[in-house]
Amino acid sequence: xxxxxxxxxxxxxxxxxxxxxxxxxxxxxxxxxxxxxxxxxxxxxxxxxxxxxxxxxxxxxxxxxxxxxxxxxxxxxxxxxxxxxxxxxxxxxxxxxxxxxxxxxxxxxxxxxxxxxxxxxxxxxxxxxxxxxxxxxxxxxxxxxxxxxxxxxxxxxxxxxxxxxxxxxxxxxxxxxxxxxxxxxxxxxxxxxxxxxxxxxxxxxxxxxxxxxxxxxxxxxxxxxxxxxxxxxxxxxxxxxxxxxxxxxxxxxxxxxxxxxxxxxxxxxxxxxxxxxxxxxxxxxxxxxxxxxxxxxxxxxxxxxxxxxxxxxxxxxxxxxxxxxxxxxxxxxxxxxxxxxxxxxxxxxxxxxxxxxxxxxxxxxxxxxxxxxxxxxxxxxxxxxxxxxxxxxxxxxxxxxxxxxxxxxxxxxxx
Numbered sequence: 001x002x003x004x005x006x007x008x009x010x011x012x013x014x015x016x017x018x019x020x021x022x023x024x025x026x027x028x029x030x031x032x033x034x035x036x037x038x039x040x041x042x043x044x045x046x047x048x049x050x051x052x053x054x055x056x057x058x059x060x061x062x063x064x065x066x067x068x069x070x071x072x073x074x075x076x077x078x079x080x081x082x083x084x085x086x087x088x089x090x091x092x093x094x095x096x097x098x099x100x101x102x103x104x105x106x107x108x109x110x111x112x113x114x115x116x117x118x119x120x121x122x123x124x125x126x127x128x129x130x131x132x133x134x135x136x137x138x139x140x141x142x143x144x145x146x147x148x149x150x151x152x153x154x155x156x157x158x159x160x161x162x163x164x165x166x167x168x169x170x171x172x173x174x175x176x177x178x179x180x181x182x183x184x185x186x187x188x189x190x191x192x193x194x195x196x197x198x199x200x201x202x203x204x205x206x207x208x209x210x211x212x213x214x215x216x217x218x219x220x221x222x223x224x225x226x227x228x229x230x231x232x233x234x235x236x237x238x239x240x241x242x243x244x245x246x247x248x249x250x251x252x253x254x255x256x257x258x259x260x261x262x263x264x265x266x267x268x269x270x271x272x273x274x275x276x277x278x279x280x281x282x283x284x285x286x287x288x289x290x291x292x293x294x295x296x297x298x299x300x301x302x303x304x305x306x307x308x309x310x311x312x313x314x315x316x317x318x319x320x321x322x323x324x325x326x327x328x329x330x331x332x333x334x335x336x337x338x339x340x341x342x343x344x345x346x347x348x349x350x351x352x353x354x355x356x357x358x359x360x361x362x363x364x365x366x367x368x369x370x371x372x373x374x375x376x377x378x379x380x381x382x383x384x385x386x387x388x389x390x391x392x393x394x395x396x397x398x399x400x401x402x403x404x405x406x407x408x409x410x411x412x413x414x415x
Contacts, residue, residue: 044133045140046070049167050079050110051235053123053260054199058206060122061199063265065167065231068110068126069140077110080143083163085156099324101156103163107147114258123260127238130252131174132245139174146170159192159218159327164231171238178244183224183237190227190268192327193218193387198268199230212312213319215331216386232265277393284401291405298405299351302344305398310342332386335375336395340368351406362407369403372396 048068054061066081084106086092095101117124131139145151156162172179193214200206228234241250291298317339319328347361376392379385 043072044131044136046072046128047131047136047139048126048128048255049171049235049238050113050124050126050257051231052117053232053262054265055120055122056202056262058200058203061203061206063164063199063231065164065234066113067139067143067167067170069143078107079110079113080147081106081108081113081163082154082166097323099326102153103156104152104154105143105147105166106152107143118258121261122258123256123262124258125235126255126257127235127251128253128255129171129238129250130243130246130248131250132243135174135243135245139170142173143170159226159229162229164234165229167231168225168228168234175244175250179241179250180225181244182241183228185223186240187221187223188227190222190233191219191387192222192226192229194268195222195227195230195233198266201266201269202263211388212333212337212391213316213328213331215320215327215329216384217329218327219385219387271390273390273393276390277397280394280397284397284399284404287398287401288404295406296352296354298402299348302402302406303348303352305402306341306344306348309337309395310339310345312337313339313341332375332378332388333391335371335378336388336391336399338368338371340364340371344368348406357406365403365407369399372399 046069048070050066050068052064052066054063064083066079066083068077068079070077082103082105085101085103089095089102114124154161154166168179193210196210196214196218197207200210224233224237224240228237238251239249242248243250287298287302313334316328316331316334316337319325320330343364344361347357347365350361351357372392372395375388376396379389379392
């Protein structure tokens with residue numbers, strides 16, 4: 001995940017990164033020269049994978065990693081970091097909204113890269129890899145070439161092409177596909193959604209955004225290879241991999257560099273659907289019961305619910321048809337949070353003011369109440385299911401309760 005900064009540490013980190021960017025062409029020349037020197041002198045570099053634990057800012061929640069190349073003679077250590085982006089780019093916001101974010105690889109001294117993590121209390125460890133001399137030289141040369149300004153940028157994807165998958169892919173190329181072969185056939189049963197929710201759980205609004213906004217593509221079970229979009233998962237997978245060239249474990253040694261002073265990485269927790277169903281049933285029944293006495297009050301309370309539901313539905317439609325955030329496409333939560341709810345606002349307002357709602361209101365109200373049943377049907381389909389049962393059993397009864405409460409209110413009683 002991307003490198004970050006906060007408060008004074010944020011400013012210090014930004015200055016350090018700007019200086020690193022200014023020095024990037026010169027650093028690249030030095031790296032190329034060093035790679036040539038290794039080849040001539042016969043000294044292979046030492047390669048490690050640096051893993052940074054999660055932080056507290058929302059885009060630090062997934063952790064971070066980099067590839068470390070250490071000169072065996074001088075001891076100079078260079079971190080190849082795929083997590084850099086430039087928020088000052090003129091089209092940065094537009095790219096972010098459309099799902100076309102541009103990240104880049106930056107090479108900088110390890111000590112400089114670690115400075116921020118030490119300031120904010122994020123733990124850092126290094127896995128030293130048991131590569132052959134030829135593999136180490138090839139990886140160092142490939143990274144130096146990739147860090148050239150004309151090669152450094154890449155199209156970022158949250159799950160399939162991020163800072164961690166770039167590290168994974170670079171190692172896999174060095175192992176001639178050996179990493180993929182050893183991790184594609186095994187799985188912990190995780191998915192992009194389950195990992196995103198687990199790591200976002202300390203931030204409720206972030207958790208909520210992922211759970212509502214991700215579509216069925218995020219629920220496909222992932223092998224170890226796929227779940228390595230999380231740096232800590234990649235670190236764990238590397239412990240189980242052998243170097244095909246030697247038949248020995250890929251990780252030769254592990255070294256803790258900085259302690260984790262922040263709360264630890266969240267663990268995965270099972271989620272029961274019945275509390276959501278109970279809450280939905282109580283709210284739906286409560287709306288139907290209260291409407292017998294105070295329908296205008298129920299209609300007034302439904303207005304913000306329909307406004308929010310319609311807004312979220314419109315946002316999901318925009319993500320589907322207007323952006324390249326493909327893991328938000330075809331979101332089945334559209335059956336629960338539909339833009340049709342906006343059509344209920346005029347009739348609901350009229351009921352709240354003691355007036356008839358109109359025939360269109362009754363038709364749309366029935367459609368909104370029926371859509372969660374359709375969503376439940378799609379949930380039961382074995383093809384591309386979306387893990388949203390908890391939202392179905394919460395919002396379905398609420399929509400049904402409002403339908404029972406407010407349908408055919410031609411002459412509502414005064415509240």
